[in-house]
Amino acid sequence: MTTPLTLTPGRGPDGAAVLKAVGEIDMSNTDAFSAALSAALDDLPGRLVVDLTECDYLDSAGINVLFAHADRVELLATPLLAPVMTFSGLTAVVAVRGLEDDAVGPRQHP
Template sequence: MTPTPLTLTPGRDPDGTAVLKAVGEIDMSNTDAFSAALSAALDDVPGRLVVDLTGCEYLDSAGINVLFAHAGRIELVASPLLAPVMTFSGLTAVITVRGLEGDAVGRGPHP
């Protein structure tokens, strides 16, 4: 199976917050790479990591499972395009998600 195109870029926001930016589609063909990049970024961060999914056009259940596995240490930024899958999966009940509607959605841990 050919992996779906996905670019994962670790970095920092201007305020110094650690960010992992994902661009493309996250599905079962590339969740191993997504999980590895997320774990590596978390290894370099003592606190919370922001996962920027605003450049993602698709997120399937395999990608959702990777996010659930790290729910205690991440915060998400996503576009309204991903709102249905994040809401119906229950992800917004355990992780703060910014960008879906207004400023923040979800009941996940707040910094």
């Protein structure tokens, strides 16, 4: 059975391309997550903001999808996802906003 996950492309208030994930990202739906990321990045010249603020769970399969696109994404998350993102090393290669008051990770953008 596939875990419920809604993926919605759009634009943020600043005009940046955003892919919003709502639900849980796990092994059962990472193919859809990866396909949505790839589709959003296909015609995008810059970076994609992946909004995980309404994502309640992110397992290692979802982390691997994010690592595969690390050079082209920024993440919005909540402190709920901080342990898995930090422990996996994702915050060392992708800018992540929302885990604390300021962005963490090497690719901080003002």
